[in-house]
Amino acid sequence: MSGIFSCKMIRGTGRGLPILIISGQIPRTKPADITYSPPWPANPANSVGADARSITFVPGLDGVRGISIALVLGCHAGLPYMTGGNVGVQVFFLCSSCGISRILLAEYESNATIDFVGFYWRSVLRIVLRMVGVCLALCAVAPFLMIPYSALVKELAVTLTFISDYTCGRASIPMYLAPTWSLSMEEQFDMLWPACALALLATQRSRRIVAILLTVAIAVALWGVYRFETTANVMSVYDAFVCRADAMMFGCVLAFASDQRLIQIGRWWPAAIGILAFTTAFTEWNGASRLFGGMTLDFIAAAVLVAAASVRNNPGFSLFLESVPMRWLGRISYSVYLWHWPPLFIMYANGVRGAALLLTIPFGLIFGAASYFLIERHALKLKPLTSRWARIPTALVVPTSFMLGVLFVLPRFHP
Numbered sequence: 001m002s003g004i005f006s007c008k009m010i011r012g013t014g015r016g017l018p019i020l021i022i023s024g025q026i027p028r029t030k031p032a033d034i035t036y037s038p039p040w041p042a043n044p045a046n047s048v049g050a051d052a053r054s055i056t057f058v059p060g061l062d063g064v065r066g067i068s069i070a071l072v073l074g075c076h077a078g079l080p081y082m083t084g085g086n087v088g089v090q091v092f093f094l095c096s097s098c099g100i101s102r103i104l105l106a107e108y109e110s111n112a113t114i115d116f117v118g119f120y121w122r123s124v125l126r127i128v129l130r131m132v133g134v135c136l137a138l139c140a141v142a143p144f145l146m147i148p149y150s151a152l153v154k155e156l157a158v159t160l161t162f163i164s165d166y167t168c169g170r171a172s173i174p175m176y177l178a179p180t181w182s183l184s185m186e187e188q189f190d191m192l193w194p195a196c197a198l199a200l201l202a203t204q205r206s207r208r209i210v211a212i213l214l215t216v217a218i219a220v221a222l223w224g225v226y227r228f229e230t231t232a233n234v235m236s237v238y239d240a241f242v243c244r245a246d247a248m249m250f251g252c253v254l255a256f257a258s259d260q261r262l263i264q265i266g267r268w269w270p271a272a273i274g275i276l277a278f279t280t281a282f283t284e285w286n287g288a289s290r291l292f293g294g295m296t297l298d299f300i301a302a303a304v305l306v307a308a309a310s311v312r313n314n315p316g317f318s319l320f321l322e323s324v325p326m327r328w329l330g331r332i333s334y335s336v337y338l339w340h341w342p343p344l345f346i347m348y349a350n351g352v353r354g355a356a357l358l359l360t361i362p363f364g365l366i367f368g369a370a371s372y373f374l375i376e377r378h379a380l381k382l383k384p385l386t387s388r389w390a391r392i393p394t395a396l397v398v399p400t401s402f403m404l405g406v407l408f409v410l411p412r413f414h415p
Contacts, residue, residue, distance in 0.1 A: 060309030062330030063321025097251030161405025340364025
């Protein structure tokens, strides 16, 4: 398998120290001077997920994503006992980071490397195209909605530079594109995690990797508590990547778990459903206890659901997650999440409440499905067809845009 700008470990001929080399191509066979051993034992019973990651695509994860978007839609539409439905975002973060980590680890096991350009290219196709589509639609209807030009420019600037997770809480920008705060967080995770994963895998100690990830998760959670105690703007904490990355770290930890461990965790899926049902129905999504108390329970419950979906050892639950409606909803969840919000915001801004908000659910499903099946599904096929050299500038779009946003756009929004 060949790749561009890939990293591999080579043992130097001088002092025998491992050094990191960036090369243009990975040889199909490992020459004698390349030393590679997996960071987990050869015994499958003790390996960190080697058997679980043999199939990087897990059908049940689409079903978990379906659950997450259903919770969010119900919360935004004001359905009874759905006030804490934003727990779906927590589930989504954990599910997404686990799936991404499984792919990276499977690639590392096969090639002793991670193809950064290929990963960033897939990230652009997975997230950026969806964001661009909604941005173009907003530009088309802006004159009819009488959106001021300056407001439209701000919306597009923070969205297309992937910093809306910081500006959404600071200045309520974007408004029509508010859901992009979580997708911006996804892109920031995608920018950082491949290099971090490669560095962690180089340690060749699975327990050390898990300990580091859990330490980072705890540190992020404590930082969120500190920020909450020192700021009056709760949303600036809720929407910020540096305060919410703990859920993603939990997902990365699951990717290192063996099937035996996942089976043990997944057996608790009925309790996980109960926890999510309770936090969804009886907690306020913007309360202090919800942010830094209930979220911990959400992480644990979401981890149990992802574990149960990964090993598929619970026939009834797996049958539900892998059913056609749940998998279909999970596949279009990104698009539905983006498309349901603009009409919802317009209704909110005009004082519309009650049952009328339910109209935003079919709107999001229809336009989200259309976006996925007419555009995104076909765009994803560009991965094996596009020249590897053509992928490089495309893969650099997100990091470049983010740096421009941090340097020139974010300073315009004061905390």
